[in-house]
Amino acid sequence: MRKLGGVRAPHRKGTADSAPRPIPIPPEIRLPMSMHIGAPAKPIVKAGDTVQVGQLIGEAAGFVSSPVHASVSGKVKRVDEYDAVTGLGAASVVIESDGEQTPYDGLRAPELSDMKSFLDAVRDSGVVGLGGAGFPTAVKLTVKDVSAVDYILINGAECEPYITSDTRTMLDETEMLEEGALLLQKYLGVKSIVFGVESNKPGPIKKLTEFASRRDGIEVRTLPALYPQGGEKVLIYQITGRRVPEGKLPLDIGVIVLNCTTLTAIVKYIRTGMPLVSKCVTVDGSAVINPGNVVAPIGAPLAALFDFCGGLKDDVKKVLMGGPMMGIAVPDTDMPVLKATNAALAFSEKDALLPAETPCIRCGRCVSHCPMGLAPLEFERTYRLKKPELLEKYKVNLCMECGCCAYSCPAKRMLVQYVKLSKIMLREYQAAQKAAAEKKEAAV
Template sequence: MRLKTKQKAIFPKLNKARTHDKPIEHIDAPAIMVYPMSMHIGAPAKPIVEVGSTVKVGTLIGEAQGFISANIYSSVSGEVILIEDREIISGVVTCLIVKNDGQYTEEPPFPEAGKDVAPELVPELIRRAGIAGMGGATFPTDVKMRPAEDKKIDTIILNGAECEPYSTSDFRMMLEYADEIIEGVRVIDGVFNVDKIYIGIEDDAKEAGERLREVASDFDKIEIKVLEAKYPQGSEKQLIEYCTGRQVPSGGLPADVGCVVSNVGTFQAIYRAVRLGKPLVERVTTITGTPIVDPKNLLVRIGTPIDDLIDICGGFQEAPRKVIHGGPMMGRTIRDGSVPISKGTTHITFLTASEVDDEERMDCIRCSECLNVCPVSLQPILISNAYERGDIEKAEHLGAMDCIECGNCSFICPSKIPLLDNIRKAKTAIKQNAKAV
């Protein structure tokens, strides 16, 4: 049964057809790999190897710093040849450059991992493995698995609602790795012993729901929620409301309403960490868009520069005008093909000149469409105006920090005002002001 949900959404072209039926392809890594020390929300990892160090697949090369941070592991064997600051998606970050020896020699698995891991050890193994949210948010997963003692978790939600246009990486994972995903759910259920487990998928991915239902046939707690395909259906707070009827309060977290929510790929990574003792060194990524000759879903080693994936997909049939890390709604423009695949790279989207909207910005026409489509009921134009005036306190008062950065407002704006960009900048300024106090 498909659940009809209230609007506060948009219906962009999905553009998933070219990769929807493409099985995941395993590929080798290129000769040079790039590892940013910040592939996650929170404090960057600290490099713990030096130039000239020999590494293996699974060698810890960046150590988490602080509670909200994540370890970084080498995904190839070889030699560290350079440590330098480079500009990537999130800004200038310290990066380790490794020369791949092509042998893929592996470190031993975590000795504590296996079938009988004690529930209290699970969050520590997740932290050790460097797992961060693989749907793109990249929040360190172990933190979610350590809620405050006064927070009773009674519901687990798997986010398979892949609403961003072009991406099919989650869909293919649910089809091809359903057994590992469900085993990851069993691991987390062992930690919380919840009452209910929901798997949220959109109605254009019913095959994935059927496959997961088949694998979980003996798991009575699990219920598949088939949701209307709209954007941003996969937003965490909206998914909680659609599945449970509960509303996360402003400034609150899923744990405040008894929920733990993670992407389906994150649950697969949890399985591999806890049962197999493997750190996070690879992920499924969709390489797609009109300019690409042969779009694919690839199992890519983290640290692979995007340039090296273009030839694997047949090169270009038309020169791209724009390259996006992610999709056109929430993604960020890439200006350098040396930017690597990271933990949160669900897809890379290439767009032609005709697909890029180059219309000039105009004054706001007061149509209120940005308010109508905001899934968290903000006033995007007012927050944007406050930021452009330099009134950061006003932007905060208007709820800028509650923005989920879905991009609906910028997509719908007829005046082409950079609403999402301005709100992102306002959030950064608010955080900087808080640190200065």
């Protein structure tokens, strides 16, 4: 096997011992209909409607989509167009909270009898990949032939610095993880369920191992504390030795990966009928006065989370939604917590300054640290040369934008930004190629 790359970034998991505390319900929340990969949900409420916690306010608009539920009780203030942090403009529902948090009186725990009823429950729960990906979980679990699924991997690696929300799930909701694994065994009939956890989380490993040792077909695998062990393809390779070929999905090689918090969110819905309406978020960074884990209603402004953690220091310069390696810098703290938000980080000026780029010295560190075996320096060169056909050859679409290349580069080249630009260039090139081929075919 080829040695995996990756980097030993400082873990900075200072909030791991911080049990999540609920924030006060903000006076207003905003629920974007596009918090997942796929078609945005379709709003089914209008200004003036009264809503309760857990009430459906946005219907899934197709197979690859996910419903959205009210996270506070109160009155719909408006339905408007909003550019969420995903960059995809879609409708959003703004709700004025009444502060009561009244649960929707139509909530019922689903009745499970077979695989279909289980998958229906997962779909109705509004759960999407909570590790950051946001892919609708019901779609991931809907497979034509379950006998072809050899493994479900439960991702508890949580390899990005600072983030500890999954660590809290594994510590505080261990029995739900056990229940979730048993549900997957029962309704999907999967042969092997493996929890993957980095070695820097001895507490979660101990608790998971306690129940896994009592159960057939469930095991816990300790992974090296090396970023990005939690990257889907890296996790699959580490645990199963299998590689996901370019253009294929984990399912094509008999594997499904679920984040550990995704699994507990499904179990919560199955136990109570309460869909996904709140999220544990790690609030940390050098500009946060009292870092910690919080539970926030989905749609709460980031500002409410920072305020609960003592506020931000005067020299705050950069705010990230997500971790420092793969998170997205946001323009202001009005941005709402999304379903897949696992961290809100704020950094002081000294930690937010981007170092000046210097010329590439062709040291090859970006190549040796790339977990996908790519040549990141070539993406920058090829993008500048405007040679999209070479980007295809260099397999830019295999890049998972983990940032290991940029992190290890002594010249501080902005390699991930070039990857993103290269992917856009390649997509446009391939679309133009396709259009030209179709035109040619139509002319024959």
